[in-house]
Amino acid sequence: MPQTPNSLHARDIEYTIHPYTNLRAHEEQGPLVITRGDGVYVFDDEGKSYIEGMAGLWCTSLGFSEKRLAEAARKQMEVLPYSQIFSHRSHEPVIELAERVVSMAPASIAKAFFVNSGSEAIDTAIKLIWYYQNGRGKPNKKRIIGRRRAYHGITIAAGHLTGLPYARTGFDLPMSDRFFHVTPPSLYSEGNPGETEEQFTDRLATELDTLIITLGPDTVAAFFAEPVMGAGGVIVPPLSYFPKIQAVLRKHDVLMVSDEVICGFGRTGNWWGAETMGIEPDLMTIAKQLSSAYLPIAGVLMSQSFYEGLADQSAAIGNLGTGYTYSGHPVAAAVALETLRIYDEDEILNHVREVSPHFKRRLDALGGHPLVGEARGVGLIGAVEIVKDKASKTHFDPAIKINAQVAAQAQAHGVILRPVPIDSVGICPPLIITRSEIDMMFDGLEKALDGVATSTLIAA
Numbered sequence: 051m052p053q054t055p056n057s058l059h060a061r062d063i064e065y066t067i068h069p070y071t072n073l074r075a076h077e078e079q080g081p082l083v084i085t086r087g088d089g090v091y092v093f094d095d096e097g098k099s100y101i102e103g104m105a106g107l108w109c110t111s112l113g114f115s116e117k118r119l120a121e122a123a124r125k126q127m128e129v130l131p132y133s134q135i136f137s138h139r140s141h142e143p144v145i146e147l148a149e150r151v152v153s154m155a156p157a158s159i160a161k162a163f164f165v166n167s168g169s170e171a172i173d174t175a176i177k178l179i180w181y182y183q184n185g186r187g188k189p190n191k192k193r194i195i196g197r198r199r200a201y202h203g204i205t206i207a208a209g210h211l212t213g214l215p216y217a218r219t220g221f222d223l224p225m226s227d228r229f230f231h232v233t234p235p236s237l238y239s240e241g242n243p244g245e246t247e248e249q250f251t252d253r254l255a256t257e258l259d260t261l262i263i264t265l266g267p268d269t270v271a272a273f274f275a276e277p278v279m280g281a282g283g284v285i286v287p288p289l290s291y292f293p294k295i296q297a298v299l300r301k302h303d304v305l306m307v308s309d310e311v312i313c314g315f316g317r318t319g320n321w322w323g324a325e326t327m328g329i330e331p332d333l334m335t336i337a338k339q340l341s342s343a344y345l346p347i348a349g350v351l352m353s354q355s356f357y358e359g360l361a362d363q364s365a366a367i368g369n370l371g372t373g374y375t376y377s378g379h380p381v382a383a384a385v386a387l388e389t390l391r392i393y394d395e396d397e398i399l400n401h402v403r404e405v406s407p408h409f410k411r412r413l414d415a416l417g418g419h420p421l422v423g424e425a426r427g428v429g430l431i432g433a434v435e436i437v438k439d440k441a442s443k444t445h446f447d448p449a450i451k452i453n454a455q456v457a458a459q460a461q462a463h464g465v466i467l468r469p470v471p472i473d474s475v476g477i478c479p480p481l482i483i484t485r486s487e488i489d490m491m492f493d494g495l496e497k498a499l500d501g502v503a504t505s506t507l508i509a510a
């Protein structure tokens with residue numbers, strides 16, 4: 051990319067700080083500047099097209115050119131661009147959206163609290179849980195359990211719950227001793243030799259039970275889990291996992307929070323990851339596909355009995371003292387509502403169910419590639435894990451960043467994918483992707499794997 055002082059490249063390096071980026075490397079390398087989108091494709095500033103095989107950051111379910119969402123935003127901006135919902139104020143888009151989201155949520159869910167991002171949803175859920183426990187007269191029941199490799203965001207509380215060290219390293223976290231992590235449900239990477247799925251999930255349920263008993267059930271408030279773990283490597287749990295986990299939680303009066311930020315709104319072939327994985331949540335966090343990411347909006351959904359606890363406590367204190375200027379923002383809410391209408395009218399769930407067997411076939415076929423230790427996925431989310439030796443599951447030296455190499459080669463072949471731990475490449479296209487676009491995406495990934503296999507063989 052030519053770098054004149056006024057180029058987007060040069061100005062980006064001069065002024066913009068990028069999240070999750072080695073800032074010194076960025077000064078040398080500069081950005082990939084994306085200028086427009088069309089369907090599942092995005093285009094860079096040189097006109098090169100890419101299949102967005104990650105739907106941005108697991109979020110643009112309807113692709114990059116849904117005119118109805120632009121129109122919904124424009125209309126709402128003309129009528130009421132902003133109104134707040136603190137202190138008994140309300141507006142139609144937020145009322146309609148809360149009703150709509152609750153009506154499509156699992157039966158246990160009764161109320162919605164809107165925020166702006168996944169991290170805010172997680173932080174808010176944690177705060178509400180602590181508030182609720184105080185209201186129930188259980189001030190010691192505050193500890194929160196998550197899983198290693200979980201991704202729940204990066205704000206201070208969410209950063210404690212995320213089970214990936216990079217959310218804490220260098221940021222002076224942890225600063226609270228209320229957060230604990232148990233084993234993620236990956237039989238491939240966490241199973242003992244010869245262990246069956248049933249034995250593995252029994253062991254994980256026992257691990258959780260033992261931790262809660264050791265900590266003291268009266269000190270443990272909630273368990274947070276993504277139904278399918280996303281940014282930690284797309285870990286699809288065995289189907290027996292969540293029912294066993296949930297039985298342990300019920301026994302100890304511990305709340306189950308399903309983090310649906312990635313899985314919600316059809317990603318796994320049902321509206322909710324909770325449905326796909328047999329979870330009955332007390333709370334859910336939602337974001338991303340709620341608005342197809344066209345505007346930032348997220349939420350915390352909760353059961354009636356949890357709400358009753360919050361309501362009693364707010365009456366006792368006089369106020370539920372948490373919320374954001376942009377909670378339930380009318381334009382974001384209108385765009386989310388239009389997104390949900392499109393899901394219905396275009397039968398997005400049927401579409402996902404129709405194309406996902408093909409996605410799975412192409413994914414499974416990569417399992418035979420010499421570099422792929424495991425190919426895993428459900429619905430329209432998946433990953434391949436890259437290994438040096440399939441039999442022993444040995445990984446490459448982390449310094450060579452083998453998964454970043456594969457993602458870079460895929461990008462050169464016109465497919466955007468994402469390196470995720472451990473040595474995996476995530477795949478999570480817009481839900482509107484067609485069968486032939488799925489083929490193009492996997493063809494690109496296959497070429498990238500072949501290219502990296504050749505270069506690592508040469509290097510070895």
Ligand code: PMP
Nearest residue numbers: 167168169201202203276311312
């Ligand atoms: N939870 C999950 C499951 C996520 O995948 C993410 C983001 N990838 C978050 C929470 C945090 O969302 P945000 O980046 O919007 O803060």
